[in-house]
Amino acid sequence: MGRESASQGLSQALRELMAKHPGVEVHGPSLRIWFMWRGQRCRESLGLTPTRANIKHAAQQRAAVVHAVKVGTFDYGEWFPGSKHARGAKRLRNARLGEAAERYLELKSIDITTETERRYRHALDAVTESLGVDLLASTLTPEDVQLMRGELVATRQVATANHYLAVASGFFAWLKTNGYTDQDLAGAAERIRAEDAEPDPFTQEEFRQLIERGCLHPQDVAAVTLAVYTGLRPGELCGLAREDLDLERGCLTVRRSVTRRNELKVPKTKEGRDRVIWLLPPALEAARQLHDLSAELEPEVATVALTRHQSRTEILTPLISPTVQARQPLINRWFNPPSWHTKVTKLMKRAGVRHRRPYQTRHTFACWSLTAHGNLAFIAKQMGHKDYSMLVKVYARWIDSESQDEAERIWKEMKKMGATDLDPGTRRGPIS
Incomplete structure (x- = not known):
């Protein structure tokens, strides 16, 4: 029964009053209101007989409901606890x-x-x-x-x-x-x-210019080489200690990172877990040089933050330290990302290499490794990614999926496992 037919039994005065309050209508023997909620028209019976006072009350209740919906405080279960709409509505917590x-x-x-x-x-x-x-x-x-x-x-x-x-x-x-x-x-x-x-890696020629013309101190040569051939984040590179190196096995362990406020914290990996990086020959030689250059530095007791309320204590000797090159006695023993950024920027300017953010040394490692058809899972683990999906997403154009060289490489490895070429003598003509 529509609003017009349902109100036919009302007096002329009540019909005129109803007309002044859209959204209030008669349904059977009682009044009901309608309103929009979550893009749907909802109707709720009030159980009130259509009298002048009740019509005004219904209009006021509808106005209150519409306002609550508008400001986001409407809770169906509180306004209409017995409604079928209330049973399906999830109550939301009100908070700014x-x-x-x-x-x-x-x-x-x-x-x-x-x-x-x-x-x-x-x-x-x-x-x-x-x-x-x-x-x-x-x-x-x-x-x-x-x-x-x-x-x-x-x-x-x-x-x-x-x-x-x-x-x-x-x-x-x-x-x-x-x-x-x-x-x-x-x-x-x-x-x-x-x-x-997108990544903007250094070319091999730019890297050589950076090393040969930009770096004036052996520590800078070794540090930049280690950054490029390991893909370490700047904070992780700055946080390396002599105690993290295992030169006999040819690896290092990333256990901490330095923040821009010179604080040590766990690295940006899942649950802050340590990760082992296996060093390519240039990186291994750079690690040896840094180990020798930092030999005279004294170890110190350092606090490494695990969370805001937890930390661990370690005995550490910086692997890459400003004090190795410093002329003044009072200077930080550890590089941090801003100071490393300043140093690499100066090296690029001196070498005549186009400026990039120092973070591009990390991208350079990834791009060079992918161009060399390195194993995706291995590269992702070296860089501290949880899987290789990030590599595919960020470095897609460095992953050459249609290369004749790659096909030949795969076949070479298959032959090592026992695969053989097809004997030309087994070739047959067309079937008649």
Whole structure:
């Protein structure tokens, strides 16, 4: 029964009053209201007979419901506990985005170091400021996240924007898991794939110029060589100690990283686990040289942060240290990423090599290894990736999938396992 036919039994005065309140209608013997919720028209009976006072009450209740839906505080189970819609509705926790971010960071900080927490806070501040710190988390939509993503792309470098989006993705997943939203927001925070983010490796000729013309001290030669032939992150390179080398076996172990604030922390690998890097001949020779150059340095007791609240103590001697080349007595014993960045920038300028971020030494190792048809799983493990999917995604154009040389290499290895060429004498003509 429609609103018009249902109200035919009402007096003229009540029909005129009903006309002033759209969204209120008569259904059978009682009043009901309708409103839009999650893109659907919902109708709920109030169990009130159609009188002047009840019509006004129904109009006021509908207005309150519409307002609650608009601001994101509407809970179907509280407004209409006996409704069939309430039984299927998930109750969402009401919280402002800024409040939820603080709660997330408070819980996340248990498992991360102080430096990582600082970077997380900076990223979350940028994300929530873009979206609106007072916005209710339950009202956030994928479209809002996409607009925020576009703002980050337009105002920040690709690497910075991608870091913010990675933090945002984890935050949005946490919001859904803990009942602050029922939207899949993490998927909308996709990281950026742009030309500027692609690897820009050194060529062999540029590397030679960097070593021969840019480096004036043996430590610089060895350190740059080790960076290029291991793919270590700058913080991991700066955090190497003499105690990490095993020159007899030809490997080193990555156990820590240096932050930009000169703090030692566990490396950026799953659960902070150590990883063994097997050294190519140039890297092994560079490690030997660095081991000799740092022989006169005294070991020290160092604290390595595991999380914000946990740490371990180690006896360490820096493998690459500013004190080896320093002229002044008061200087840091460890390089950190900014100071390493400054050094490599000077080396490139002196060598006449096109400027790149020092992180490109890591990309250089990956690109050279892939061009040489290295095993993907081995390269990924050397670089500290959990699997080789990252290599395929980032370095796809360095993975030559249609190479005659590669086909010949595969066949050569197959013959070692017993495969044989087809005897020309077994060739047959067409079947008649």
